[in-house]
Amino acid sequence: MALVVLASAKGSPGVTTAGLAFTFAWATRTVLAECDPAGGSVLAGYLQGQVDAGRGLMPLAVADLRHSGANDRLESEFWAQLVDLAPPDRQRLLLPGLTDPAQSGTLAPLWNRFAGFFAQLEFGDPGYDVVVDCGRLAAPATPWPLLWAADAVLLVVRPTLPSVSAAVPTLGAIRAQLSERTASLSSLGLLLVGEGPYSAAEVSGQLGAPVVAALPDDRKTADVLSTGGDVRLSRPLLRAAANAEARVRALVADHRQQVPRRAVRREVAAGHGPF
Numbered sequence: 461m462a463l464v465v466l467a468s469a470k471g472s473p474g475v476t477t478a479g480l481a482f483t484f485a486w487a488t489r490t491v492l493a494e495c496d497p498a499g500g501s502v503l504a505g506y507l508q509g510q511v512d513a514g515r516g517l518m519p520l521a522v523a524d525l526r527h528s529g530a531n532d533r534l535e536s537e538f539w540a541q542l543v544d545l546a547p548p549d550r551q552r553l554l555l556p557g558l559t560d561p562a563q564s565g566t567l568a569p570l571w572n573r574f575a576g577f578f579a580q581l582e583f584g585d586p587g588y589d590v591v592v593d594c595g596r597l598a599a600p601a602t603p604w605p606l607l608w609a610a611d612a613v614l615l616v617v618r619p620t621l622p623s624v625s626a627a628v629p630t631l632g633a634i635r636a637q638l639s640e641r642t643a644s645l646s647s648l649g650l651l652l653v654g655e656g657p658y659s660a661a662e663v664s665g666q667l668g669a670p671v672v673a674a675l676p677d678d679r680k681t682a683d684v685l686s687t688g689g690d691v692r693l694s695r696p697l698l699r700a701a702a703n704a705e706a707r708v709r710a711l712v713a714d715h716r717q718q719v720p721r722r723a724v725r726r727e728v729a730a731g732h733g734p735f
Contacts, residue, residue, distance in 0.1 A: 461488060461582030462712045465610040466593040466651065469630035473623055474653045476501055478675055479593040480552045480685045481701035482543065482708075483552050485693060487533075489588045491542065493517070493578065495571075495603050496595025497564035500557020501556040501686075507543070507554075508688040515541045516556030521570050534577055546691075557593070565591030573610035597629040597630050607634065608641040611712040613648050619663050627667055646715040651675065651704075658679060672711050673704030712735055 464482070470474045476494075480502065483492040487655035494500035494517065503513055525535040538555070545552040558564060567574075578590040592606050607613050613634065617627050630655065631648075638645050654658055660671040679699035686698075692698065 461581070461587045461589050461682075462611040462709065463579050463590050463592070463606075463609060464604045464612045464614065464708060464712075465592045465594055465607050466499045466616055467597050467607070467630075467634075468616045468638035469623070470596060471600060471618075471623065473618050474675070474682070475595060475616045476505075476593050477682050477685045477697075478616055478651060478653060478701070479505060479591050480545075480683075481675065481697055482565075482591050482704070483554075483602060484691050485698045485701035486589065486658075486705045489553075489586055491555060491578075491581065491588050492545075493590055493592045494557025495568070495574075495592050495606060496557055497601040497603065498595050499559060499561045500593075502546070503524045503543075503556050503559075505686050506545075506688050511543050511556075511560055513556070515543060516558070517541075517567070520555070521567055524570060524573065525566075534573070538577065553588070567603070568601055568707055571603040572605040575603075575605040578606070579609045581687075597633065600712060602664055604637050604641075606730050607637060610647055611715055612672070612708055613638070614651040614708070615669070616651045616653055617663060618654050619652055619658040619660070621657075623656075624658065624663055624666055631667055644715070644719050646718040647709050647711070668713055672699075673707045675700045675704070 466475050466479050479492050483490045494502060501506060503511055520537050520541045524534050527533040541555060543554040543556060544550050545554050555571055581588045581590055581672060592604055594606060615627060617623050634648060649670050652674040654673050654677045660674060664671045676696050678695055681695040683698040
């Protein structure tokens with residue numbers, strides 16, 4: 461089990477689509493947490509507005525602030541705010557994101573607490589992976605504590621010149637944050653999406669980070685994940701997402717050898733969060 465953060469630099473390389481693909485395709489129980497300060501998109505997109513928009517990250521934040529950071533209250537409220545993406549088994553869950561980007565400032569003092577809470581979900585019964593959609597890191601109120609706590613930080617990049625160029629300063633910012641807070645860059649990797657003139661090796665060499673996995677251009681499935689419809693695991697995008705799981709877990713295992721999770725477990729148990 462792991463805490464995996466997906467983010468992008470600029471444009472729309474497919475962070476939310478990738479997050480949904482991982483959530484549906486991975487073998488383990490998974491929560492997709494929409495933590496993009498610019499707002500969530502799954503309720504209006506894949507779920508087609510058919511689910512109550514009153515659930516999600518902001519109600520969770522309000523409940524936590526109202527009860528002065530009580531751990532038991534955060535846990536009970538968290539499960540109440542989730543949407544089952546593939547009912548009734550509660551194996552593919554969604555924590556909907558903000559409906560108004562203006563609310564992102566309210567979350568700034570809570571990101572560290574949420575990071576610690578997400579990190580400890582793997583120790584539950586049952587345990588869950590958490591895939592966090594952080595959206596564009598260029599947006600205001602970047603949720604950096606989620607990246608500090610993550611077992612894998614995947615920057616979503618297309619193999620094109622505009623996307624690779626935009627990724628350079630963003631990777632610089634991520635490296636600075638991880639170096640300062642965790643003294644390690646072992647969680648950092650690239651998720652390549654779609655096709656372009658550059659190979660994975662060329663993108664990796666240019667950006668100085670490993671390409672952990674790649675997802676193909678599969679417009680039909682991407683449209684389903686963006687606007688709703690039947691999710692078919694046999695489609696190329698979902699098959700690639702399933703195959704990516706082993707490579708993401710290999711990155712997680714390598715990172716945990718360098719940054720042991722025992723310290724994170726102790727801090728979470730003490731109610732302090734991982735950092």
